[in-house]
Amino acid sequence: xxxxxxxxxxxxxxxxxxxxxxxxxxxxxxxxxxxxxxxxxxxxxxxxxxxxxxxxxxxxxxxxxxxxxxxxxxxxxxxxxxxxxxxxxxxxxxxxxxxxxxxxxxxxxxxxxxxxxxxxxxxxxxxxxxxxxxxxxxxxxxxxxxxxxxxxxxxxxxxxxxxxxxxxxxxxxxxxxxxxxxxxxxxxxxxxxxxxxxxxxxxxxxxxxxxxxxxxxxxxxxxxxxxxxxxxxxxxxxxxxxxxxxxxxxxxxxxxxxxxxxxxxx
Amino acid sequence: xxxxxxxxxxxxxxxxxxxxxxxxxxxxxxxxxxxxxxxxxxxxxxxxxxxxxxxxxxxxxxxxxxxxxxxxxxxxxxxxxxxxxxxxxxxxxxxxxxxxxxxxxxxxxxxx
Numbered sequence: 606x607x608x609x610x611x612x613x614x615x616x617x618x619x620x621x622x623x624x625x626x627x628x629x630x631x632x633x634x635x636x637x638x639x640x641x642x643x644x645x646x647x648x649x650x651x652x653x654x655x656x657x658x659x660x661x662x663x664x665x666x667x668x669x670x671x672x673x674x675x676x677x678x679x680x681x682x683x684x685x686x687x688x689x690x691x692x693x694x695x696x697x698x699x700x701x702x703x704x705x706x707x708x709x710x711x712x713x714x715x716x717x718x719x720x721x722x723x724x725x726x727x728x729x730x731x732x733x734x735x736x737x738x739x740x741x742x743x744x745x746x747x748x749x750x751x752x753x754x755x756x757x758x759x760x761x762x763x764x765x766x767x768x769x770x771x772x773x774x775x776x777x778x779x780x781x782x783x784x785x786x787x788x789x790x791x792x793x794x795x796x797x798x799x800x801x802x803x804x805x806x807x808x809x810x811x812x813x814x815x816x817x818x819x820x821x822x823x824x825x826x827x828x829x830x831x832x833x834x835x836x837x838x839x840x841x842x843x844x845x846x847x848x849x850x851x852x853x854x855x856x857x858x859x860x861x862x863x864x865x866x867x868x869x870x871x
Numbered sequence: 872x873x874x875x876x877x878x879x880x881x882x883x884x885x886x887x888x889x890x891x892x893x894x895x896x897x898x899x900x901x902x903x904x905x906x907x908x909x910x911x912x913x914x915x916x917x918x919x920x921x922x923x924x925x926x927x928x929x930x931x932x933x934x935x936x937x938x939x940x941x942x943x944x945x946x947x948x949x950x951x952x953x954x955x956x957x958x959x960x961x962x963x964x965x966x967x968x969x970x971x972x973x974x975x976x977x978x979x980x981x982x983x
Binding site for chain 1: 880881882894897912913914915916917918919920922942943967977
């Protein structure tokens with residue numbers, strides 16, 4: 606008997622990529638690749654592949670759904686066994702995230718969340734989690750920033766305040782994102798999927814470039830203010846900050862495309 | 872407590888109705904489906920969230936676990952029963968108003 610063909614694909618569930626990840630898992634199952642486990646990233650060996658372990662099998666139409674809840678271990682076990690009884694198998698449970706799947710025809714009869722209020726309740730749990738996490742994390746980051754003053758910085762060039770600002774802005778964006786999704790669910794429109802408006806192709810690229818422009822406009826004056834004592838606003842500064850952001854964005858997009866290509870998926 | 876005037880969601884109403892006898896999670900799903908002749912099919916995510924919420928409000932309570940049983944049984948509490956009664960009374964009144972209004976409307980159209 607030959608060993609089943611397996612592979613590890615770099616992907617992990619975060620607070621912001623959930624809808625995309627579920628669609629990707631569904632597409633892979635249609636091609637016959639089914640997740641059978643999860644390989645955790647090793648912090649000191651990040652170059653090693655981590656993510657879902659897939660096994661080659663028969664193509665299946667599956668529906669994947671993610672949930673988020675935290676609680677005592679006994680409650681979580683009860684929850685997973687309830688889902689299993691109802692025909693939703695658990696493939697991932699880490700850090701409060703859960704992924705379940707069911708055959709597409711069963712999911713069409715009864716979806717994992719069968720009413721809007723439970724979908725909203727899930728988004729609210731996630732939003733509250735972001736708040737709690739950052740209430741702890743931001744003071745720690747601020748303290749580390751104070752400790753590192755002068756280590757990788759000088760009175761003239763100090764990157765930490767800008768980094769800190771960027772982090773807080775990112776957190777804020779994530780938080781607002783959840784609020785918008787909740788709002789979209791409260792006023793349902795046909796083009797939303799789980800409260801998320803999907804953008805693809807040129808539309809998505811335009812949206813991403815727009816958000817870079819907005820971030821540059823906000824961040825450049827802040828970072829410049831902290832870096833130069835005799836700073837005054839100039840287009841030159843805006844231009845270089847924008848350029849830096851574009852390069853960073855390009856690196857990000859190209860690395861995603863390269864990884865997808867090397868895994869022979871898209 | 873201020874839970875007297877609360878309007879229940881359809882899922883919550885059906886869950887409370889299903890708990891005429893103690894049931895575990897999957898038992899509730901099946902009973903609700905059966906009671907509504909297949910119309911209401913609760914998803915496990917929705918059911919678990921609703922159960923948690925109603926335990927917190929004190930409308931239902933988990934029975935002490937039998938040895939070795941992994942699945943918790945839930946039973947309706949007195950408070951849950953009162954909540955269900957007020958909800959049914961509200962719905963009955965609503966149906967009454969509705970029927971009266973529709974009858975009056977029908978008569979008016981006949982006159983015209």
